[in-house]
Amino acid sequence: KAGVTQTPRYLIKTRGQQVTLSCSPISGHRSVSWYQQTPGQGLQFLFEYFSETQRNKGNFPGRFSGRQFSNSRSEMNVSTLELGDSALYLCASTLWASRAGANVLTFGAGSRLTVL
């Protein structure tokens, strides 16, 4: 079956612009998590959605937001882009919402965002 699909794979934006990234989870998976990956900070959790509801949120400013649709597809949005937002944004899906010991994630290939 198809894996986690993220679009676009690469994009370049300028400071102050906004960006929307898309994620299609594995068919049947209802939980989608987003992570930001940078060389300095590694993988950092942004948020998790399950059944169209945000379940958990990481320590990121309000410029970072997301949503999930009824078909489990998810989007994340970053407004008023800053240079420091340049990163690889990874989406991951699981069958169920996060709970201890059951959070084996299947990641997409990521969206590489460059902010100039």
Place this chain on the structure above:
Amino acid sequence: SQKIEQNSEALNIQEGKTATLTCNYTNYSPAYLQWYRQDPGRGPVFLLLIRENEKEKRKERLKVTFDTTLKQSLFHITASQPADSATYLCALDPPPGNLIFGKGTKLSVKP
């Protein structure tokens, strides 16, 4: 807050040797710990999960240990091959859920 460290940013070894990667954590004792592999331009891929009551777990040439007293996990690749070259990430799996990742160790296996 929870802190997780992978001691080496990079590890270079010769083909055929055993690679040993270290993951240390503080402030919290997770019930589960996971290891992922990430290749350039790709997302991480799940390799192994170990529970706190499992001191050791094996999968083919991979072995993971979990010492909750030392707050440490070791990840071993035996008979390493150039194809094993990648970045390896450890992740804590604390309740209520959402994994906390280390920054990774970049392994290079030279022929």
